[in-house]
Amino acid sequence: MNPYLNLADFSAPLRLKIAQIHDLPTLPSIAAEVLELLSDPSYSPDALERILRQDPSLTAKILKMANSAFYSPRYPVDSLRRATLLLGSREIRQIVLSLSVVNLFRPVVGQTVFDREKFWRHSAETAVLAQAFLARLKVLAERDLGLEGDIVFCAGLLHDLGKIVMDHYFHDDFMKTLELAQQNFIPSLEAEIEVFDADHTVIGTWLAQNWKLPANLTSGIRFHHHPELDPEYPLLSVCIQVADLFSKVDEVSFSSDAAVAGIRLLPSWDLLREVVPEMGLLNLERFTFELEEEFTKARSFMDLVMEEMV
Numbered sequence: 135m136n137p138y139l140n141l142a143d144f145s146a147p148l149r150l151k152i153a154q155i156h157d158l159p160t161l162p163s164i165a166a167e168v169l170e171l172l173s174d175p176s177y178s179p180d181a182l183e184r185i186l187r188q189d190p191s192l193t194a195k196i197l198k199m200a201n202s203a204f205y206s207p208r209y210p211v212d213s214l215r216r217a218t219l220l221l222g223s224r225e226i227r228q229i230v231l232s233l234s235v236v237n238l239f240r241p242v243v244g245q246t247v248f249d250r251e252k253f254w255r256h257s258a259e260t261a262v263l264a265q266a267f268l269a270r271l272k273v274l275a276e277r278d279l280g281l282e283g284d285i286v287f288c289a290g291l292l293h294d295l296g297k298i299v300m301d302h303y304f305h306d307d308f309m310k311t312l313e314l315a316q317q318n319f320i321p322s323l324e325a326e327i328e329v330f331d332a333d334h335t336v337i338g339t340w341l342a343q344n345w346k347l348p349a350n351l352t353s354g355i356r357f358h359h360h361p362e363l364d365p366e367y368p369l370l371s372v373c374i375q376v377a378d379l380f381s382k383v384d385e386v387s388f389s390s391d392a393a394v395a396g397i398r399l400l401p402s403w404d405l406l407r408e409v410v411p412e413m414g415l416l417n418l419e420r421f422t423f424e425l426e427e428e429f430t431k432a433r434s435f436m437d438l439v440m441e442e443m444v
Contacts, residue, residue, distance in 0.1 A: 139339050145331040152340070155303050161345040164189045165234035172227050173348055182223065183214055186230075195233055195442045196226070204434050224284035231288050232258075232439045239298045247309055248301045251440065253294070256381055258436035259429060261290035263377035266428045270421065271373075274412040281369055289354030290374050292347075296338030296355070300330065323359065335359060361402040369409050372402045380425060394418045 144152065167185045171177050186193055193214055200217040201207060205225075211217050218226055236254055265283045272279055300308040307329050315325040326333040335356050342352040350367050354374050357364035361371035379393050397403060397418065407413045 139336065139343060144336075144340075148331045151304060151307075151330065158341075158344065159238040161238075161347070162189075162234050164192060165230050166346065168227060168230045169348060172223050177223065179215075179218060182218060182226065186214055186218075186226075192230065192233065196221075196229060198442065199229055199438050202438055204438055224282070227284055228261075228287050228291075229439075232291060232435075233442060235292065235295075236439055239302055248305075248312070250298075250301075253297065254440065255433060255436050257291050257294060258439075259381040259432040260293055260374060260377045261287040262428050262432040262435070263380050263425065264290040264373040266425075267376050267380075267421075268369075268373050270416065271410050271413070274415050275410050276412075279369060279410065281367075281373075285348075285350055286354075286370055286373050289351045289358075289370055290377055292338070292342070292351060292355055293358045293374050293378065294334060294338065295341060296334030296336065299337050299341055300326070300334060304330070333359075362405050368402075368405055372406045372409075375400065375402055376406075380422065391419075394422060 164185060168182070171181055171185060186196065196217050197211060197214065199205065200211040200220055205221065207220055211220055221229070239250070265287045268279070268281060268283055268286050297308075300311070311322060311325040311329045314320070314328060315322045318325075323333045323335075330337070335358065339352055339356040342355050350370055353364055353367040354370050357368075357371040358374040358378060361368050361375050364371040376397055379397055382393060
């Protein structure tokens with residue numbers, strides 16, 4: 135499956151829907167510059183500070199988050215330089231992307247059926263859990279797996295981006311997919327295809343490409359339901375898929391036993407064992423019992439982000 139999409143790849147009905155979007159938001163230039171700069175391991179901290187200073191509002195939000203209980207600074211963080219030194223490039227990337235994307239898709243007045251706050255909390259949980267899962271894999275493998283935790287975090291945060299696009303621009307049709315899935319007891323992906331002729335991974339990939347997001351983030355959006363089809367970043371996509379499923383452990387109707395059983399039946403599980411043979415040493419059942427701290431971390435992080443959107 136080609137990870138890259140063109141409008142020509144879409145069906146006529148979907149192209150018609152997309153043509154109706156006249157106010158598609160663009161990723162803030164500051165966020166795009168930060169992502170591009172931090173993709174270079176030899177980036178200059180001075181260059182990062184220069185980019186962030188272009189947006190006083192973003193700078194203020196970063197300082198406020200750096201001084202929050204979530205990061206627990208030993209001393210007050212009173213300058214952008216101190217914030218970047220305290221947080222590090224990886225945290226800065228996560229904060230900038232989170233603030234930028236959440237701010238772009240604020241809830242529409244009068245549309246209360248789809249819970250945006252719940253959506254972003256799920257996205258944050260997936261991001262944090264994917265990061266934790268990768269960290270565990272690295273400990274087991276005792277080697278560099280060619281994937282950084284903050285990249286997995288960002289990909290996890292954006293994995294369901296297509297759902298927000300569907301709800302934001304085609305709210306009534308998106309509500310039909312939720313109703314169809316519930317009434318017919320079918321996966322939401324099937325319902326989306328029936329209504330939109332495409333699922334949220336395709337819509338999300340299209341937006342990610344419009345934003346010119348890095349290929350690894352775009353790939354995570356496209357293949358998080360089928361990492362075995364990911365030709366470039368299968369490990370990243372597997373981490374998101376596993377985290378996405380584990381995030382449902384936090385829901386009353388979904389048990390940790392069901393999550394573990396479900397993960398082991400995924401086609402990508404065999405792929406993961408090929409990429410990381412040491413996977414056999416991972417006790418998934420124990421891992422699920424250690425997730426509460428990660429859930430708390432995710433909730434706290436998104437609380438900070440949502441607070442800055444007020």
